[in-house]
Amino acid sequence: MWQLIISGSLFENVFVSLKRSAAGFALALLVAIPLGLVIGWFKKFERFIDPLLQIFRQTSALALFPVFILVFGIGETSKIAIIFWGVQWPILISTIEGVKNVDPILIKSARSMGASQFTIFRKVILPSAFPSIITGIRLSATSAILVLIAAEMMGASSGLGYLLYDTQVKYQIPKMYAAIITMSLIGIIVNYTIVAFENRVTKWK
Template sequence: MNRKRTHGMMTMTKGSKRNLWAHTAFWALFPFACLIAGWALLRASGLINPGLLPSPLSVLVEFWTRLTQGNLLINIVMSTQRVVFGLALGMLVAIPVSFLIGWYRPVRHFVDPLINFFRALPPIALIPLVIVYLGIGEVAKVAILFYAAFFSAVIVMYEGMTQISPVYIRVARTLGATDFEIFSKVMMPMSVPHMLTALRVALGVAWATLVASELVAAQEGLGAMIQDASAFFDLTTIYLGIICIGVLALLMDLLLRKVSEKLVRWQEKGTE
């Protein structure tokens, strides 16, 4: 009887998990289904010239054609590679800079105006200087993405760390902790959520800057594909490139969100 009951409970648990996944998938895809339906209805309504708004089916056909017979996969790989490299380098520099700003007040007073000054500069405005100093190769494209990711990540991390209650630091000092112990055992663990938020923000900014970075004589990449299509007024390909960028950014953000949930859960367990 106990075996049958256990088996029944396991079956119900599996069924509940499947229902939960189905429910989550439905509500995740439903907004996009509404968007596509609205797109198709808008084109069919005649309010917009059909020559200025390709149909969802034509974009899907273009996707399949370029995927199987063209270089869409190469463009996706190249753009993703540039974003990942720029994002990784930006975060690698932004994390220590953020801690320096948050930990040392003189550094904060000196660096904060500079960061806000450069953060306000659009990456596309720096393209001529990037070409002069770095050429037109991959280094130049990654440098623009690094610039965009670095400043967005620094601002988010720094603002997050300033919201950490100083009570924890005072309690640690009362217990005899050194500056290094406070930094490694108090500041670092409590900054993990802010690092992950900064990573997600920087990822979105990097994808938003991708087209600008691929203005630097790119032959491959989604941004280059969009620019080439715009020269021939190929709206179907332009829509395809935009959708690919949005889907890739969404998938990477979902992955980061899952990783963030695990890391934050681990942090909460460790601080209980």
């Protein structure tokens, strides 16, 4: 690991992987959270779209990787797309469940005090669903790195997945373990960063 650090190879590959993961993860947040809020709030829409969601959710991201390469090419877009597909589902499902499991008494109380639908959504639904959304984000954050590593092992010339595959093929076992340990450390850091954010934002719990 020290040899990889002083050569700059480790940081270079980590930066490339984190950039790809962040792009796919951010895209998943922008799509999955609003969509989950809408699906959870409108029950008729949920009944209509749920079968389609379940079909898509059961389709492995890695199984679709050749399709993404066919559509987007071998470059960065296909890797970001596969991360987006793989990580959006825990966020989406957790958001839907968070909205559906809001205490009905809170909603009835807000309505009895004359709150509008928008006010109920903003003041009751969102805060109540937030812990569940954060749980989905935690699951997805670590999945983003794992999905990317697998994608980089199949089609990349840089990144931690490429470093892992390259050292394995060249039988550079110490460097291979260094890459594995680095992945684990990144996962731990990301997880506890989100936990710290959750504890700070949801002190009211």
